[in-house]
Every structure is written in C-alpha cells, then in structure tokens.
Amino acid sequence: MAATIKSVAELAGVSIKTVSRVVNKEGTVKPDTLQRVEQAIAELKYTPNKAARDLASNATSVLGYVYDNPNAYYIIDMQKGILDVCRKNNFELLIHPCDASSENIAQELVDMVDSAQLAGLVLSPPLSEMPDVLHHLNEKNISYVRILSGDSEFSSTLPYVLVNDFKAAFHITEHLIAQGHKHIAFIAGEVIHKSTTERLNGYKAALKKASIPFDESLVIEGTYSFETGVKSADVLLSMQARPTAVFACNDEIAAGTLFGARMKGVDVPKDLAIAGFEDSPFSRQTFPPLTTASQPTNEIAQSATSSLIQYLRAKKTKSHFDNLTQTFIPQLVVRSSTKVSL
Amino acid sequence: MAATIKSVAELAGVSIKTVSRVVNKEGTVKPDTLQRVEQAIAELKYTPNKAARDLASNATSVLGYVYDNPNAYYIIDMQKGILDVCRKNNFELLIHPCDASSENIAQELVDMVDSAQLAGLVLSPPLSEMPDVLHHLNEKNISYVRILSGDSEFSSTLPYVLVNDFKAAFHITEHLIAQGHKHIAFIAGEVIHKSTTERLNGYKAALKKASIPFDESLVIEGTYSFETGVKSADVLLSMQARPTAVFACNDEIAAGTLFGARMKGVDVPKDLAIAGFEDSPFSRQTFPPLTTASQPTNEIAQSATSSLIQYLRAKKTKSHFDNLTQTFIPQLVVRSSTKVSL
C-alpha cells in the first residue's frame, strides 16, 4: 500500500539505512546519492511511518498543551502559536483542557502524559503556577515549559516564559491617574491565578508612585467573569465615596462593570472610567470600547514551545541546555472607556 | 524503565500474547489468569506502548479536527466535545486550524492526514461543505465525519451530523414578527458558509408564512464580523423606510449592529430590535443582552465523533456501518434586545 523505507531504498538502489539518513537529514550522504534518494521519495510519495519511528527511536514527538482557562480567545491563540512551532519541528500537539481545581489534577496530568506517551508539556496559568502539579511532574521526570506571570518561587532547570503583568498593570493604572483619577477601584479575579496578585501589585505600585494612598475598600475580590463585573459595579457605584475609575483584572470583568454601570445609568467614561486587561476581541466590541493591555499571546506560545523543543533535544543528546528566558510586557491600549476625548 | 508487555507476562507467569488479550479485552481469557494479569499490570503500572501497538496493528487511533472558524467559543466547545468522545474510546485528537480560502486547502489536508497518519477527520463548516475538499478526501479514501447546516448535495456513505439552521432562523424571525415587526432586516455572513443561506431561507420562510413580502433591500451581505454589524447598522438606519428589527446572521454581527445603533443614539430594543445567532457568551454580555439561537455545540461534536469512530471500527472489521444521522435544531433564546418587557 503506502511506500515504506524499503521500497524507497530499492528504487534508489541504496540500503534502507541510507534512506533513513536522508529522511533524518543526518548530512553524511553524498550529494548524488542524496539526490537519487530524494527523487525516489518524491516518486513514491513516501512518508515515514510515525509509529515505527517512535518505536525504534524510543521517543515520541508529541507535545501536550494543558490548560484550564475560560478565555476562549486566549486558548485559541495559544494553540495556534504552539502549533506553528510544532509543525516547523515535526512535532504534534495534543490538547488537554482540564479542571485545575480538581482534587487530583496532578495525577491526572501524569497519567495522561504516560498514556499518551508525550514528549513534554506546555503549561499556561494557573497550572503553571501550582507547586503541587509541578512537583508531581518533576518527580516523574516529565519535561515541560511554563508560561508565568511574574517570577515563580518554584525553580527548576526547565524552561519558562515570563509575562510581566506587574508592569502592564502599572501602566494601566498610571494611565488612569494621568486622566485625573484619584479614586481608582480594582476588581480582582481568582487569586489562584498569580496574574491577579501581580496586577494588583502593579496597581498598588502606580498609586504609590503618584502618592495616592491605597484604599483597601476599593479592592473587590471576584472571579474572572462578567458577573463579577456586574456585581462589582453595583457595589462600587453605591459607595458613599464613589470611585471615578475602575481597573478590572480582565476584559470580561470590565465588560461586566460596563454593563452594570449602564444599568445604573452611569455614563462611561464621563462618570466612570473602566479599564480591562487582555485585549480580548470583545474589548473592542463593547460600547464604548475598553482600554486594556494587549499581550502577544501567539508569540508567547511560540517562544515557550521552541524552548521546550530545544530542551527536549538537549535532553535527548544529553547536551547542554541554555535556559534563556524571554519576558513579555503586555502593552497599554487606550480606548474610549477611559478617555473622553477619543 | 517503563514496564513492557514482556515484564507483565513474566510477572503474571503467562505469555505476552495473553497479556495482549487482556489489555485488548478479547474476552477469551480464563477468569483467574485474567485476574493474575490484571494484578501484574496494576503492580507494574503498565501502559501499552502506543507506537508499538500502532505499528503492529497497522492502524493509528488519532483523529484530526480541521476547522476554519473565527468563533473561538465555538471551536473550544467543539474541541471539548470531540475530546470527550476520543478519551472514552482511546483515541487522540490532533487539531488543525487552517485557512479554508487557501488555494490548495484540499491538498494541505490530504498531506496532513498522510504525514500525521490520522485515522479520520472531523470537519466543521465551511470545510465540511466544500465539494473540492470532500472530493480529494474521498479520492484518498480518507474517513471523515461532517457537521452540516442543512442537507448537503455531496452525498457519500460517510457519516454526518445535521444542524438545522433553517428552522432555527425560522423561529427567530417568527419571534420578531410576533413582537409586531414587519420591517425586518437580515444581515448575512460569508456566503461560503452554507449556514448563511440556510438562515436566510429560514428568515424568508417565516416572512412568507406571515404574509410579509420579502424586501431584497433589507438584506445586507457581509462577513461574520463585528464590523459588518457596525456598517450595516449605519446603512439600515439611514434608510428612508427604516427597519424596526434586525436579524443578524450571528452574535458578532448583532453586537456590531448594537454598537452601531448606539452610536446613532438609537434605542435597542425600543427603536430597533436586534437578534443574533449562536449564543456566544458575549451575546449575554452586551447591553442589552442579545436574543439568539443556541446550539448544543458540545453534543453535536460528540455525536459526530462517535459516528466517526463507529464508522472506523466498522471499516476495520469490514462489518456493516449503520449511518444513522442525528439532527439538531438550535433553540430560540429570547433576551432583552428584542423584547421591551424583559
């Protein structure tokens, strides 16, 4: 049926090993044999059998992307970025959405890596920040790359990519302050996400720099959801000393806040400025569109995936792996939810 | 390192073939040997090597999900549904986002199935409706299941799942009519999507049933995007005989229309009723929330995937495959964008 390495070898008049060398670009093949073999490969439309390859080389080339994140856009972007790099490197991608709050998530991941025979994992928050999970993976000697917002207390020789939410939050808050706001509320998402505290800290730092006292009562704890935004708007707008601006931990919360403000007949941005975070597509589609911070999710994913693949290669050949970490800073995007003149 | 079938066989005191029988649930093993083997498997934490298995059985158990759809929520839901069924059946899933409008998309898919050695494909619109693509797949004897909105002119013995957009659009339009509207505009998405024409036809049918003459000028052609909605609002609201209601082909367009209406100071739903389609999360998060049609994407995906797996099994054992097609009808969800009293 399908061409095998044997049929290619016969057609090219060489041994199967030489074909293997060509396919794997080992480089130790004479130009003219190389050409003959390539010709034969093309003629027979030969594709190496993955199963045979994996079996013989005792290594798979499938990565897993594990995530628990409600933001569909983020996930889709991540997937695309990871896939791009996978394709370029002849890796495949298995996706594994899961529930980070589940009791035995660590075991689930270990089992999954095991049964799917994965070469490594790409972990995005919050999984990438859960010591228990990382610990289990390390114990089983599973390779992974992490995408982190802010430094991790959990160090290892494995690669990771940093997204500096602190600075981005700092910039957003500074922007609000620059608009003349002094009463700025902060609506937090789940605290299990490290980004939540990073963003809160960025917010605090900007206040401090502007000598605006931090007011605990202006911080509302919630989840990364529209509902949190709606409820928070209700709370904030009923306060005696109403805030004039809100920094929501993500766009969904911000959209909810906007919704809540409108329900109360509060004009945005005149009576209340609202900023989000993440630059989701719908941050552009609310009325008015939301000021937010934009991160290059696709690039982040690519960077993480290349690191992982490099790491895996180094591990296989037992050569040295240079753990050079890339850092990304989400960029402030100003839209009319915080600026009247826009 | 990892346990193999051999080590399990030794521990259990049987031949590797018997272990294989147990693992594959062939059923021809005596209860007590079965138990001994299972015990050994558990003790050694044995997981069959996928590569060896695939190689020996000459069949992979990896499905591909191919899509080109801008709706992140839809894709995520589809992925989850497909994955659920895959996991239950020990299949794996490879995702393949692509560009349906690319010149050689058909070839790309064929190559991809080839190089990734896929067992079959799950196709969602618009790929599932492109004769050229299907033709190429058939030629290469590639198995696939299609998710279709409305009957397909391209028939084959392969399974498919129907989503009746016609009826759903009919219901939405009827709802608008029931609210007293007689001038109802229709904003279309890309015509490459069959769902677009299906929805248009449903709209027409409902008008007809209510004896409302179909007015060509109330139909706007666009894309499934927010921008289309914004622009269409502009056009529609500048007409001499303004429509009082809009049926947008999906929620994103509807959100854009809403945005456009607001820009013009038009009150929704009082001066303009707006309905969308798809029940995206953000249809709940606009102000006012959007009336829409909700489809059980997850279930649809599951249904499609089971069909495909059944088909593959039947094909392998050369037994008969019963092509029983399931049909889903998106349900009307009424929210305040079309109903004042809500």
Place this chain on the structure above:
DNA sequence: AGCCAAAATGACAACGCTGTCATTTATTAT
C-alpha cells in the same frame, strides 16, 4: 476411562523504522 470439540494459551514472525557496528569507498599525506 476415553474421546472429541471447544476454549485457552503460547511460539514466533512481522510491522517499519533507528542505532550500532562492520564494511566499503573516497581523500589526504607521505
């Protein structure tokens, strides 16, 4: 007990590739 069919189990090749090591061929230095 003795026979037979059916059920249970095992021996072993094969799947298509890579890794190891031996062999051949080309290249360089003398």
Place this chain on the structure above:
DNA sequence: ATAATAAATGACAGCGTTGTCATTTTGGCT
C-alpha cells in the same frame, strides 16, 4: 603509488506490540 585516515554506506538486531497458527488444556459425552 601507498598507507593511513576519514567519509559514506550497508547488514542486521531490536523497539513493543498484534496477528497467525500451533499447541495445550478443559469440559462434555459416551
């Protein structure tokens, strides 16, 4: 030219399964 070395190629075992077919065991009958 010749030896010494490097580069190119090949032979063949093995990777961990499943499939085929042979063999052993079991249970039901006489």
